[in-house]
Amino acid sequence: MNIVTDTTLPSPCWLLEESLLIKNLELIKTIKEQSGAKVLLALKGYALWKSFDTIKPYLNGCCTSGLNEAKLAHETFGKEVHTYSPAFKEEEIEEIAKLSHHLVFNTPAQFKYFSKKAKEINPGLSLGLRVNPEYSEAPKEIYNPCGINSRLGTTLENFDDTLIEELDGLHFHALCEQDSNALEDVLNNFEDKFGKYIPNMKWINFGGGHHITRKGYDVEKLIQLIQNFKTKYNVEVYLEPGEAIGWQTGTLVTTVLDIVYNGINIAILDTSAEAHMPDTIIMPYRAEVRDAGKAGEKAYTYRLAGNTCLAGDIMGDYSFDKPLQPEDRVIFEDQMHYTMVKATTFNGIKLPSIAIRRLDGHIEVIREFGYKDFKERLS
């Protein structure tokens, strides 16, 4: 581990602000206390495990999507491990069953195939089924688990009543960056379809996608919905946010390498939209850049682009008060969730280092990447 300052920070580098992470966690703690819900961290969205010592005291455990995430949760987080996968594999189920506290199947077929074996290996395992409430207000089809022909979760039509005796819980996940109003609508659909089964359950898992820590999120409504649900059915309620934990807790610090002029000014950075911030291309969304405005808003406009040979490796057009020059730092805001977990070594580009600014202000560089990380993935 390497102690640095803002100016000696390696580049590119993801920089987590521990104080901002704690701010999110304090809000979630309040929700847990007032609603009685249990809250898990979804490793799919945020898995910077060297920050887990900070997170652990606030949450009940992790939700994982298969063997590798379950192992990571067990090794680095402890507490409860809940594993759901769209489909489990024969060769992995034993180890997953050993590591998990809750095991959630996607279909009655997988439940029947694996549940007995899983229980034999770990008799304390609590078994669940993911259901599809067939209702979602997700903003984009690729983020809509309840869209047409979705493979995620069992529809009411495919529900198998003979499983009821063996099921401890039901799971749904139908939100994406959404407010508690959307949860209310999903819950109504969930209850309409699966309400008759809830009295047989010990727990209901409300999935992720709750944008709890976003400014303006209706926290009171979330608490009310959970309280009402718990009172009505007398079950444990779980939430499993990923994004909301890492929301606005840190940056991607990058450096200008060169300025190219071709009709417009283009700044080539030592990072990549494609490799390091893929959701800016896939989702897509525009990342905020510190001290920058939209194109034309400030005096000097640049297209910010990546250092790979992909023509479309572009973050977008931004304007600055001063001209950009090589060695200038460009800081992308809110780059903690769905970045590190998705990053690749595409085109041999170096993965950003990872650093944490601790509460007392000092910055620890906890990981740097190099040639080995690129080479070893390819054969």
Ligand SMILES: *Cc1c(COP(=O)(O)O)cnc(C)c1O
């Ligand atoms: C992605 C996912 C989550 C976390 O979603 P966020 O949008 O990051 O809160 C939780 N549960 C399941 C099943 C998921 O697929």
